[in-house]
Amino acid sequence: MKLTIENITKTFKDKSALNDINLELTTGVYGILGANGSGKTTLMRILASVMKPSSGRVLMNGQDIADMNEKYRELIGYLPQHVGYYKNFSAEKFLKYIAALKGLPKEETSEKVEEVIELVGLTEYRSKKIGGFSGGMKRRVGIAQALLNNPKILIVDEPTAGLDPKERIRFRNLLSKISTNRIVLLSTHIVSDIEFIAKEVLILKDGQLVKKETPQSLLKGIEDKVWTLVIEEKEIPRFQSEYKVGNIARVEDRFQLRILSDEQPEPNAENDIPNLEDLYLYYFDEEETA
Structure with missing residues (x-):
């Protein structure tokens, strides 16, 4: 069929x-x-x-x-x-x-x-x-x-x-x-x-x-575009304006961001394993995911 x-x-x-x-x-x-x-x-x-x-x-x-x-x-x-x-x-x-x-x-x-x-x-x-x-x-x-x-x-x-x-x-x-x-x-x-x-x-x-x-192939296509980064609270607005931020989590007195970017956003940002939420955010604007 x-x-x-x-x-x-x-x-x-x-x-x-x-x-x-x-x-x-x-x-x-x-x-x-x-x-x-x-x-x-x-x-x-x-x-x-x-x-x-x-x-x-x-x-x-x-x-x-x-x-x-x-x-x-x-x-x-x-x-x-x-x-x-x-x-x-x-x-x-x-x-x-x-x-x-x-x-x-x-x-x-x-x-x-x-x-x-x-x-x-x-x-x-x-x-x-x-x-x-x-x-x-x-x-x-x-x-x-x-x-x-x-x-x-x-x-x-x-x-x-x-x-x-x-x-x-x-x-x-x-x-x-x-x-x-x-x-x-x-x-x-x-x-x-x-x-x-x-x-x-x-x-x-x-x-x-x-x-x-x-789904597996789509995730493979963004596996080098998902990053995690720990920053100070005052830095959050800058990253939100410059990147697609999928998640913000408090880590003691700082904050961990999950970022979608074709390039490494900061030297200390680490690659992470992508999921379908990352995929959605990669293709669609943040305001559309609300």
């Missing part, structure tokens, strides 16, 4: 949201990493066939998805960042309603709803009203509805935004579990969401595809 993105550009009035994106995706999890406004959601919406590109095309196994039309949509499971739920519906009732909208045969609906409820860990809450669910439980309902048609391509946009650490871990593990024989696209600006589950990371910046590599 192969999803090919050819020269995709999307323009809104005089602003370019995506600029000449070229990608080839096969089975597995892909993390789309970028700051707000980088083009992540626009790309996801185009791949989910809810938005058309200004130019370029998307191919599924060599066939233009615009020509496939409904046949392509049947292969898609989509969880947007913001989902509207009927608060007075139970999880089970809501999923049966979505199954009907997706055209699942009535004789298959109950079995399929049962399957996805169990998969996302909502069995004991199936009869509870969605209005009383936590954010994490609502996201589980969201991924369940996306899986109802057994999609070959699963697209999830910022799935862990607003979730506590435990729910984020649960969600990451779920996505990893269901990625077998599927293309899973996960967009995020939370680097820990993709650190252990993505086979490749796509870095988008200002509508441009900056990198498409394995």
Whole structure:
């Protein structure tokens, strides 16, 4: 199975949201990493066939998805960042309603709803009203509805935004579990969401595809650009103005800075092992990481 993105550009009035994106995706999890406004959601919406590109095309196994039309949509499971739920519906009732909208045969609906409820860990809450669910439980309902048609391509946009650490871990593990024989696209600006589950990371910046590599390869590319340095408190503003500072930690009466820089910032600065947070900071401005 192969999803090919050819020269995709999307323009809104005089602003370019995506600029000449070229990608080839096969089975597995892909993390789309970028700051707000980088083009992540626009790309996801185009791949989910809810938005058309200004130019370029998307191919599924060599066939233009615009020509496939409904046949392509049947292969898609989509969880947007913001989902509207009927608060007075139970999880089970809501999923049966979505199954009907997706055209699942009535004789298959109950079995399929049962399957996805169990998969996302909502069995004991199936009869509870969605209005009383936590954010994490609502996201589980969201991924369940996306899986109802057994999609070959699963697209999830910022799935862990607003979730506590435990729910984020649960969600990451779920996505990893269901990625077998599927293309899973996960967009995020939370680097820990993709650190252990993505086979490749796509870095988008200002509508441009900056990198498409394995997490390990991306980290190797910045291994000589991460530095630690212990300084006096009065020196902190200077380093913050001149460098990208990823972390500031007190060490007795002084402060240790973690700095991203192509060059050694000071003679006594020491190289450190990079992580994906360093990677994010290297490609995006500090104010975008807040």
